[in-house]
Amino acid sequence: GSALAVADCLERMKDFSCIHLAGHGSQNAADPLQSRFFFHQGTLELGTILRSNLKYDDLAFLSACQTSTGEEKLPDEAVHLAAGRLAAGYRRVVATMWSIGYEPAQKVATDFYDYILTNRGDTADDAFDGTLSAYALHHATQQL
DSSP states (O other), rough: OOOOOHHHHHHHHHOOSSSEEEEEEEEEEESSGEEEEEETTTEEEEEHHHHHHOOOOSEEEEEEETTTBTTTTBOOOOSSSSHHHHHHSSSEEEEEEOOOOOOHHHHHHHHHHHHHHHHHTOOOOSSOOOOOOOHHHHHHHHHH
16 A cells, blocks of 8 residues: 555565566566555566565566567567576466456455465465466356
8 A cells, every 4th residue: 555665565575485476567668676566655577576585475466557568579588587487486476367356356366375275285484485376376267
């Protein structure tokens, strides 16, 4: 919400294995490190994320429009916010390749996390484990 400052978000990202950013993003194909997520109080650039020391980097769920859309001029290059998250050390990234409305985005996210939490098994502790993220995304898109 509007109360979260960019610096606070970045600090919180260091404490959790899974992050979920829902909002707006912007790619900069000319300078990919300037691609960014928009907050009420500023922007969080990809370059800043890459320079951060993210220790718990299991899953990044980017619920922002076009976070994994490539550049038409560079069709063979993966220059987008999702690829930047992989470069930052996240093992798994869920991102959109097109614009998405709030209601379908919320439904996909809810079904995604419900699947992971329901199927994580008896040995699961309190830590988040995104191992089933590909299955969860498939399930969520089928539900949509």
